Amino acid sequence: MPLWTYVTARWQALLMDSYLHASAVVQATVLAALIGVGLGVAVYRSPLGSAVATALTSAILTIPSFALLGLLIPVLGLGVPPTMVALVLYALLPIVRNTVVGLNGVDRSVVDAARGIGMSRLRVLTGVELRLAWPAILAGMRVSTQLLMGIAAIAAYVKGPGLGNLIFSGLSRVGSVNAVELALVGTVGVIVIALLLDGAYVLVGRLTTSRGIRD
Amino acid sequence: MTDQAVDIQLENVTKRYSNTKQPAVRDFSMDIRAGEIVVFVGPSGCGKTTTMKMINRLIEPSSGTITIGGQDALSLDPDELRRRIGYAIQQAGLFPHLTVGQNIGMVPGLLGWPKPRIHARVEEMLDLVGMDPAEFRDRFPRQLSGGQQQRVGVARALAADPPVLLMDEPFGAVDPITRGNLQDELLSLQSELHKTIVFVTHDFDEAVKLGDRIAVLGPQSSILQFDTPEAILAAPADDTVAGFVGAGASLKQLTLLRVRDIELDEAETATIDEQPSVVRDRLVARNRKYALVLDSRRRPKRWVHLRDLNDGPLDTVGRPVNDLVTKQSTVQDALEAILTEGGSVPVVGTRGEYVGAVGIDTVMDTVRKLREEHENG
Ligand SMILES: Nc1ncnc2c1ncn2[C@@H]1O[C@H](COP(=O)(O)OP(=O)(O)O)[C@@H](O)[C@H]1O
Ligand SMILES: [Mg+2]
Numbered sequence: 371m372p373l374w375t376y377v378t379a380r381w382q383a384l385l386m387d388s389y390l391h392a393s394a395v396v397q398a399t400v401l402a403a404l405i406g407v408g409l410g411v412a413v414y415r416s417p418l419g420s421a422v423a424t425a426l427t428s429a430i431l432t433i434p435s436f437a438l439l440g441l442l443i444p445v446l447g448l449g450v451p452p453t454m455v456a457l458v459l460y461a462l463l464p465i466v467r468n469t470v471v472g473l474n475g476v477d478r479s480v481v482d483a484a485r486g487i488g489m490s491r492l493r494v495l496t497g498v499e500l501r502l503a504w505p506a507i508l509a510g511m512r513v514s515t516q517l518l519m520g521i522a523a524i525a526a527y528v529k530g531p532g533l534g535n536l537i538f539s540g541l542s543r544v545g546s547v548n549a550v551e552l553a554l555v556g557t558v559g560v561i562v563i564a565l566l567l568d569g570a571y572v573l574v575g576r577l578t579t580s581r582g583i584r585d
Numbered sequence: 586m587t588d589q590a591v592d593i594q595l596e597n598v599t600k601r602y603s604n605t606k607q608p609a610v611r612d613f614s615m616d617i618r619a620g621e622i623v624v625f626v627g628p629s630g631c632g633k634t635t636t637m638k639m640i641n642r643l644i645e646p647s648s649g650t651i652t653i654g655g656q657d658a659l660s661l662d663p664d665e666l667r668r669r670i671g672y673a674i675q676q677a678g679l680f681p682h683l684t685v686g687q688n689i690g691m692v693p694g695l696l697g698w699p700k701p702r703i704h705a706r707v708e709e710m711l712d713l714v715g716m717d718p719a720e721f722r723d724r725f726p727r728q729l730s731g732g733q734q735q736r737v738g739v740a741r742a743l744a745a746d747p748p749v750l751l752m753d754e755p756f757g758a759v760d761p762i763t764r765g766n767l768q769d770e771l772l773s774l775q776s777e778l779h780k781t782i783v784f785v786t787h788d789f790d791e792a793v794k795l796g797d798r799i800a801v802l803g804p805q806s807s808i809l810q811f812d813t814p815e816a817i818l819a820a821p822a823d824d825t826v827a828g829f830v831g832a833g834a835s836l837k838q839l840t841l842l843r844v845r846d847i848e849l850d851e852a853e854t855a856t857i858d859e860q861p862s863v864v865r866d867r868l869v870a871r872n873r874k875y876a877l878v879l880d881s882r883r884r885p886k887r888w889v890h891l892r893d894l895n896d897g898p899l900d901t902v903g904r905p906v907n908d909l910v911t912k913q914s915t916v917q918d919a920l921e922a923i924l925t926e927g928g929s930v931p932v933v934g935t936r937g938e939y940v941g942a943v944g945i946d947t948v949m950d951t952v953r954k955l956r957e958e959h960e961n962g
Contacts, residue, residue, distance in 0.1 A: 483678025486643055486751075487692050487741065488668030501682050580682035582725030 373551040384536075384559065391532030392563045394450075394525070395518045398457030403511050406462050410469025410507075411495065420470045427463040435460070435524045443528055453522070453530030460521055461514035468510030472503030505579055512571045519564040523556070533559045590620035590781050591654030591748045593640060598649030600635050608647070609635045610806040619748075620779040624796035626786055626829070632806030633785045637751050640783065641670045653749060668695055671742035671750035671780070675757045677734040679726040685711070685737050686722035692745040710740040715770060715937045732763035739771070743778070750782045756791070762908070765918055768794055772913030773935045789829055793818065793840060794915060801826050815841060844919055845912035847951050849932055849941030852877040857886060857900050865894040877931060878903070883938040885909065885931040909933050910943065916951055919943045 377384065406427075413419030430438075435456065442452035476499050484494045500507075526534030533556045540552030576584070594617070600610040610632045617623050625633045638644040640651060642663045651658040658666060679688050689710050690703040698706070711718040714736040726734055735755060742750055756764045768791065775782065786792055792799045793814040800811045803825060810822035818841075821827035853873045855864040857880050864876050868891050878887040878899045889903030896902050908922040909931050922930040929944040 477676075477678075477681075479674060479676045479678040480680060482643070483672065483674055483738075484680070486641060486667060486672035486674070486678075488664050488666075488695055489691075490664050498680060498682075580725075582682045582684070582727060 373548070373555070376548055376551060377555060384555065387531075387533050387536060387556075388559050388563055391519075391522055391534075391560065392567065394453060394457060394531055395515055395522050395563075395567070398454055398518055398522075399461050399511055399515045401454075402458045402461030402514060403465055403507070405458070406465030406510070407469050407500075407507060409462075410466050410473060411500075414470045414473040420474075424463070424467055424470065427466045430459045431463050435521045436527060439525060439528045439530075448529040450531065452528045453525040456525065457518050457522060461511075461518055464510040464513040464517070465507065466510075468506045468513075469503065472506030473499055475506065476502045501580070502583060505575065505583065508571065508575055508578070512568065515567055515571070516564060519560055519567075523560055533557075533563075589748060590779050592619045593617040593654075593749065593781060593783070594650075594652040595636075595640070596650045596652075598636070598639060598646050598651060600632075600639060600644060601647045608805060610639070610646075613649070613806050613808070615800065615808065615811065617781060617783065619781055621797040622775060622782040622784055622795055624784045624786060624792040624799045625802055626789055626792040626796075626799055627802030627806075627809075628829075629787055631802050631804055633787075633802060634753055636802075636806045637753055637783055637785050640749075641667050641672060641751055643667075668692055668745060669747050669749070671745075671747040673735075673738045673742040673750070673752045673755045675754040677726070677738035677755075679734055679737055679741070681726050684723050684725055685716075685729070688726070688737060689741045689744050691741060696745055706744060710744050712936060713743070713774065714740045715935075716740075730763075731759045732767060735759060735763075735767055736770070739767075739774075743774075743780075748781060750780045752782065753785045754787070755784075757786070757788075764791075765914070766909070769911040769914045769918070770935075771795065773911050776913065777935060790840065801829060840915040840917045842916040842951065843912065844910055844914045844916060844932055844943060847916060847943070847947055850929065850944045850947060852929065852931065852939075852942040854879055854939060855889070855899060857881070859899060861894040861897070861899060861902070864889070864899065865891065868894075875928070877906075877939065877942070879939050882936070885933065885939050888926075906931060909937075911935075912940070916943075916948060920948050923948060 409423055413423045438456050438459070439452055442455055446452040446455060480498060480502070481494060484498050485491075489497065522530070522532050523534035523537055525532065526538040536556030536559070537553045540549050540554070540556065543549040543552075595613055595615045598610060598613045599608050601608040613636055615623075625636065627633055635644055639646045640653070640658070642658065646659070653670075680691070683691075686707045689707045693703045693706055707722060708718045711721055716733065716736060721729070721733070721737075726737070729737065738755065742752075756767045759767065772795065784795055796814055798812060799814055799817055801809045801817065801822075803809045810817055810826050817826065818830060821830050853868060853871060853876045855867075855876045855878050857878055868874070868876055874891050876889050877885055878889055880886050885906045887899070887903045887905050889899060893902040906926070908926050910919045910922055911933055914932075919930055923943065923945050929942045931939055932941045932943060934940045
């Protein structure tokens with residue numbers, strides 16, 4: 371069975387590609403979360419600001435990933451930099467939107483009580499509002515991560531890291547030996563990592579969400 | 586401000602929201618004495634909440650001065666000011682992600698109390714509002730009933746022992762029976778704590794029951810009448826107040842009489858782990874039919890009839906006590922409780938412990954006396 375032989379022979383390289391793929395996606399999601407939550411916090415009180423932030427970040431999402439990556443080459447060159455920038459940009463929308471929705475969903479009476487008993491504005495934000503919006507923010511990060519799994523594969527086009535390299539080299543040699551198998555291994559790898567990361571999200575959610583607001 | 590009760594003065598306070606032409610509160614002046622409960626009562630939208638929130642500066646006045654315990658409230662840091670003023674609102678506004686203990690310990694934490702002192706204080710506050718610390722301190726708000734949430738809300742407001750307490754329709758969202766109990770508890774607390782309390786409601790009966798003085802408010806928080814409940818019931822200042830007071834004003838006099846004003850009966854009591862046969866012998870010896878079973882903290886739990894006392898341990902026989910009154914409850918409340926409980930209703934102290942009972946005969950005597958006084962006077 372040639373596919374199986376290929377996988378066992380290249381086991382190490384495959385693991386390395388998988389690791390790089392997952393690592394790029396996770397790092398991009400975390401960076402996007404820092405930026406996206408900051409943006410969400412800045413705009414959530416103003417309906418206009420929220421609308422603008424959501425519109426801008428969703429505009430990014432409509433740019434085809436090939437085009438965005440290609441446009442970044444002249445600015446950032448090849449490899450990791452354009453890959454990370456593109457991934458962070460694509461991850462922003464779900465996180466910004468969920469941060470805004472989550473913060474606006476916090477019961478006004480809870481915020482009123484928090485201010486009324488003497489918590490400072492910053493403390494209400496970090497100790498109450500963000501804590502209560504956290505499940506929504508995390509759900510946004512989860513969607514972003516899933517979204518990035520596929521986009522990260524395309525990043526091989528700018529010589530980015532990850533399983534995309536396997537898929538691309540397979541597809542570019544269609545007709546020759548093992549070409550389809552190569553692409554298939556890359557694709558299956560992406561799916562497996564996506565499932566593993568999704569499982570990790572469930573775990574992180576349980577560990578970081580208060581029992582008082584978990585369902 | 587010290588922990589002694591303090592007085593509050595509002596002078597010519599006006600609030601104009603930026604997007605409205607008419608001020609929400611116009612030229613409001615009032616002296617609130619140390620240790621009294623002043624109730625703001627008036628129709629929805631008349632400016633009660635706005636007026637109250639200017640006292641702790643959740644809303645900044647457009648003009649006027651507010652003095653609390655001799656200090657100009659507008660010159661203090663708002664967050665510091667609020668930590669010295671208890672605040673309890675409708676729906677309690679508890680932090681859903683924090684436990685009951687963490688909710689109550691929040692203000693002491695903000696004030697930098699050491700951990701052991703906060704821990705002890707949380708225990709004390711839960712006790713004060715009649716909730717068992719062991720059972721409730723680690724629960725989350727969603728694991729409590731509406732009435733229990735309100736109790737925790739009051740405990741949180743009182744945790745740092747503030748001299749002033751602001752309460753904005755705190756019992757508005759609970760069922761009538763629970764509301765009556767919470768009102769009773771607030772009055773028993775107040776008889777121990779002597780806070781200066783500003784209480785907002787749109788329910789005139791609640792105002793009569795709780796207020797040392799009632800401010801009946803009209804549009805833009807104009808003061809239509811500011812006096813004791815008795816005076817307002819007896820002589821409403823104008824037709825608007827009269828309309829608000831309602832047609833049954835003379836009947837409401839009944840609600841002015843408290844359980845503490847009438848003589849309590851002694852129920853025959855038993856503790857929950859007593860042998861039924863011992864209790865039976867005691868009932869027979871004293872020629873009584875019912876015993877009131879108390880738990881280990883002397884809280885009334887069940888009524889048992891003589892004939893139930895063969896059927897098993899005391900915590901399984903008879904019927905549970907469903908309604909209680911305190912010495913601060915009105916005789917009206919006691920009468921209603923007796924009508925649902927049958928015969929007699931237990932009276933409890935601030936920590937839910939048994940202190941006596943009110944029987945139907947006592948209430949009927951009181952009603953008779955009141956009627957005679959009314960006819961003669
Ligand atoms: N933040 C606000 N902005 C503009 N108007 C407000 C605001 N809050 C309250 N109002 C208005 O001020 C008036 C008084 O409101 P409020 O004090 O909440 O009344 P109450 O507590 O007696 O129901 C109402 O007409 C209300 O619509
Ligand atoms: Mg109001």
